[in-house]
Amino acid sequence: MSGPYVTYWENKYPEEVSGVIFNNSISSANEEMPEEGLPKFMRDAAVTIGTFANNTGWTTVKNALFAEEYDEYGEYSKDALAFEKASVPNYGEVRNYNVNMRTAWDSIQANDIPKVYITNDYETLEDAREYLMFLYGEVDEELAQELFEESQSEEHKEHRKKISEYCKSLGNCEEVNIPASHEISDQKPEEFVKEIEKLIDRIK
Incomplete structure (x- = not known):
């Protein structure tokens, strides 16, 4: 929600x-949360x-x-757990989601601050397979096909246009x-770092 x-x-x-890096961030291309009915009730x-x-x-x-889940971070496991504790969801953000979005979009005035917006769309079926392998350690071909088709749909293309x-x-x-998941820094760290370095060069 950053x-x-x-x-x-x-x-x-x-x-x-x-400088600013948007990693598939929420933007004005995203729809607001429903203000009535069952979706609002569930959110509340x-x-x-x-x-x-x-x-x-x-x-x-x-x-x-569930602290053992952070063992994968090795010597940084304690830091990862501490970060998780410090990042307890602020549910006020969810409650005020629409207002915060409108306020942000209304504030926009084009400036020269270097920025990069990274999307994570699957450009090929193999991209979707790589994501599933990263996430589950195996590939469900039916799910891979579904993810790929979704990324190529007219609805998604319209979303990209809005981005x-x-x-x-x-x-x-x-x-x-960069075809990957939202956790791109874990799935494709080298490509992610490369874009950060490019942005730093633009700032210099």
């Missing part, structure tokens, strides 16, 4: 920002339960119980596609 906050900050306080219920879990300490207990319009409105924003 997209609206980053967008607002770099437009409101451009003198404090040197999740906010209430999540807030209760945070305030009563259950979230901290959950993190402690391009969003980037253009920001000013000095390059679009880059």
Whole structure:
């Protein structure tokens, strides 16, 4: 949910920002959350339960119980767990999602701050297979085909078009596609770092 906050900050306080990386972030291409009906009821219920879990300490207990999941980070496992504890979801963000989005998009004024927006679309069927192998350690061909077709659908192409319009409105924003998951820094760290280095060069 960082997209609206980053967008607002770099437009409101451009003198404090040197560069921006959007990793498939929420943008003006995304739809707002429903304001009525069952979807709103479910969201409000999740906010209430999540807030209760945070305030009563259950979230901290959950993190402690599943701490072994962070063993994969090796010597950084304690840091990873600490980061998770410090990143307890702020359910107020969910409740105010639409308002925050509108405020961010209304703040946009094109500027020269170097930016890169990284999308994670599957350009080939093999891209989808690589993602499933990364996530599950095996490939479900039916699911791979489904993911690939979804990324090639007219609806998704329209979404990409809106992302391009969003980037253009920001000013000095390059679009880059790295076929991967949203956890691109884990799945394809070298390609992700390469884009960071390119952005740093633009800042220099």
